[in-house]
Amino acid sequence: KKFKNVDGLVIGSQICKTIEKSIENGQNSAVVEVSKLYKTLLNEL
Numbered sequence: 510k511k512f513k514n515v516d517g518l519v520i521g522s523q524i525c526k527t528i529e530k531s532i533e534n535g536q537n538s539a540v541v542e543v544s545k546l547y548k549t550l551l552n553e554l
Contacts, residue, residue, distance in 0.1 A: 519550075520547070520550050523546060523550065524543050524546060524547065527542050527543055527546050528542075528543060530542075
């Protein structure tokens with residue numbers, strides 16, 4: 510799928526937030542969370 514620029518920005522900010530939360534929680538599963546989030550977003554668009 511091709512994203513519009515706006516979609517890319519939204520996805521980017523969502524991923525950043527997810528990573529920040531994971532780091533705050535001391536989790537090493539940030540990558541897993543991001544990949545889940547990314548797949549969810551792909552399905553939504």
